[in-house]
Amino acid sequence: MTEPSVRLEAVTKAFGDLVAVRELDLDIPQGEFFTLLGPSGCGKTTTLRLVAGFEQPTGGRVLIEGSDVAGMPPHRRPTNTVFQSYALFPHLNVRENVAYGLRRKKVGGDEIKRRVEAELERVGMAADINRRPNQLSGGMQQRVALARALVNLPKVLLLDEPLGALDLKLRKGLQLELKRIQREVGITFVYVTHDQEEALTMSDRIAVMNQGRVEQIDAPAQVYERPATTFVAGFIGVSNLMPGQVTRASSGRGQVRLDSGVEFETATDGIGSGERCHAVVRPEKLEITPVDSSQGASATGDPSSARIRPGPTGSEAGRAQDGRPTIDGVVEASVYLGTATQIVVVLPGDVRMTVLVPNADEAERARLPGGGAPVRLSWAPEHIHVVRESAGAPAPDAGDRAPVAETSK
Amino acid sequence: MSRAWRAVRERALNVYAALAIAYLLLPIAVIAVFSFNDPEGKFNFTWQGFTLEHWTNAFSLPPLNDAFFLSLELAAASTLVATILGTLIAMALVRYQFFGRRPANFLIVVPMATPEVVIGAALLSMFLIYGLELGFATLFIAHVMFSISFVVVVVRSRLIGFDRALEEAARDLGATPLTTFRTVTLPLLTPAVLGASLLAFALSIDDFVISNFNAGESVTFPLFIYGAAQRGIPVEAYSIATILFLVTVVAMAFTVWQQRRAQQMASIRPEQEDEPYAGTPAMPPAPGAAGG
Structure with missing residues (x-):
């Protein structure tokens, strides 16, 4: 044909x-x-x-x-x-x-x-x-x-x-x-x-x-996996969006600096240097680890005043030992969904991210951080990418935070 | 005491319904009973004796027959025209946007609310102004005029609930607009149109006031009875009236049955997941119940 x-x-x-x-x-x-x-x-x-x-x-x-x-x-x-x-x-x-x-x-x-x-x-x-x-x-x-x-x-x-x-x-x-x-x-x-x-x-x-x-x-x-705009990212699945800016772009790849200070390199999909963008990580691709509050990493207990803190030595801002980008926040809510547990984490700048942790075994689930706990999110570099702001339309309301399988209104 | 009271309470609605029906039907029952009377003089007001004579010879009085058949003819003709025009008007009012649609929607019910005497007198003066000779033609015009509103109201209510997707489905499956009307719209409107026409027929056949103004030399069944009342109504008129009543009851039952079918068909709703065999819906008010 x-x-x-x-x-x-x-x-x-x-x-x-x-x-x-x-x-x-x-x-x-x-x-x-x-x-x-x-x-x-x-x-x-x-x-x-x-x-x-x-x-x-x-x-x-x-x-x-x-x-x-x-x-x-x-x-x-x-x-x-x-x-x-x-x-x-x-x-x-x-x-x-x-x-x-x-x-x-x-x-x-x-x-x-x-x-x-x-x-x-x-x-x-x-x-x-x-x-x-x-x-x-x-x-x-x-x-x-x-x-x-x-x-x-x-x-x-x-x-x-x-x-x-x-x-x-x-x-x-x-x-x-x-x-x-x-x-x-x-x-x-x-x-x-x-x-x-x-x-x-x-x-x-x-x-x-x-x-x-x-x-x-x-x-x-x-x-x-690769939504083109903030609208698509939000409509298909959960809108895990972190605002930022492309700082350097050449031949498809570039450097992105999130408003929270985290920087990483990724494919820029035609977004030019200096343009505003959002970084997307799907909830099941985020890894969540509790932060020991005695290290003073980030916990203030109050989500609205949460601030990104430089890592322990300052120079390692937003970068874990294995080189994966990280960002610290505070757990706002944790919901048991049967096959998985959904955790909403508030990041600096009132950005909300949803993390989906499979409920593989009971003991592991018990160790998941509850409300108010300081946590660190990390992701594999290939699981983050940037999207441009949808023309005219706001991203769907973050109130629709439910895992893929449940969002069928 | 309390048991008796409960028994009364449980049957109260039945008793009330029976009383209401008796109240409605008693005058008609009197007519039916007195059609078997064998009166001595001219007046058929007191029970004298039983006879079947006025049933076996029900159609033996030429002036009464003429009046009866004129009424049937008039009712048939005016019903046909009023039903067609009323259905088309209803479709226009529901389906199309045009200048003056809202006033038209309102004005169409005005004849129903206007006293018959006013309509009769107004029509008479109009016919006189235009120099029309009073007779069957003027009766026909008058009857179509007052029936149309009722047809429009009945058909309109059905059209408002009509799922336009059915017509789109027909178009989508290759039906021209005319075929769509013939194979989908009309069959689904049929119960309403039938009910409306029955109502128009009932209104026409028993109209006295408006006909009295516009009949000229013509004598319809109600006019004949009114005229005969002073000289004594022949018992045959009772028989014919009873026949008319029975025919109407049968037609009404048919309409109610049609309406029920329509309701059942209309009750297809995707939400009815658990009840593929939804029970018979409550009996809709027969459109003809208002008339007669």
Whole structure:
């Protein structure tokens, strides 16, 4: 396939004064599981509706398999949609719901019967073919909605938060199944969700959207490990951000000096010398060690007045014996989460960092520092990197401090 | 004492309901009973003896038949037109933004609140000003006019709760706007439209006040009965009235059943995870219950 399945060229959609999508460029290759991820109001659903034809862009072009679909109504587009509310026809049974699209295309009766039954078989709903939607549970309705769209063999399948209304356990099961079905049929999926974990689980690539713009498009691991902006860092996982400045940059690498005084060398990803930036370390990559307060390293007991102190000899500021960068702070809270313990540490300058310590064994957990304890955070140099400030948008509220597995609002 | 009191309290609602129903149905029961009466003179006001004569010969009085069939014709025609126009008006009011939508939404209910005498007199003077000859045509215009508001109100309430995603789903699956209306919108609106038309029919067939102003030489069923009241209402009128009542009850039951189905269909909600077979929802108020 040379032509991308879906291509958006500088697409803008404004509703009056409200700009929902700004100058959006996307290229989605054939057969990809592509996810639009972002908080509500970021423009992801509008983007989907622009591809489906329910909205017309106020600027730019939408191309499906290379042809401009401007002005083409939804019923002529080679796309099908799975709606958030499922939108199954309540007056038709499962068979007729799934057959609806084929009937509009004047497909022959025998073929309709065969394809409808095969599709319901695929989604595991063959036994319920004669039931009405109101006799089905939410998860079952979801499967029928999927079959109703897929049976038409669309060039692109659009899914608008299809699992949003289901409970967590059912959602997990359907995530894997959706992924399996997508591989099986090889159709391009464009999936809209605000659930970062769902996006990480299922997608080939993720576009993180914020205020009508794409902040980053990358594979799930890249988006998580190397977020491009403070917004992405905060939306995917926990925003462990330390403000600072690039002091020296050349050929991709440079020196970063955090506001707390810690300096380290890292890849600068195009951030120039003298520019403000934030350093990100994922919570599971941080190492936490108690500081003996008799050494007077940092503990004042009061998080708000915590100050970075030079190490014992001053010249070793922010550097442990093994050369790993370190920073001292005070534990604000420690929360038991089952598989891990989450510790929030307040650093100088009122910066909050979350540390995730696996609950491997009971004795080790008992030794973890509690509230008010002075601690030292350290990390491997390859686990820190710098991101630029998101345009216009503040990083998500630090109140959302929960480990990845739990953040699924 | 306390046991007796509890028994009363437990049955209080039943007793109250029975009394209310009796209060509503007693006058109709009198009509039904007196259709089997065999009165001596012209007046059918006292029980004299049982006979089936007025049922077997219910349609033996030409002036009564003429009035009855004129009323049926008028009700059928005005219901058809009022239902179509009212449904379209409701769609316009709910679905489209246009100049004057909000006043229109309010004004549409004004005829329901206006005293019938005022409407009747106003229509009469309007017909006289425009020089229309009073008769079936003026009755038809008047009946469509006062029925439309009720149709709009009933259909509008259903449209407001209509999930537009269903229509988008149809478009998405390849249906043109017209096919979408035919295969999705209309079937889902049908219970409301049926209920509305039944209401319009009931309003038309028993209207007296407005018809009295605008009938000219035409005599509808209610007008005939009113005119006959002074000379003595023929017992056959009681029989026909009872037939009419029974037909209405059947139609009403059908509407209620339709409404229930609509409610059940509408009760598809993704949240209903644990209850795939949600129980029958509470019976909705029949839209026709206000009329007649």
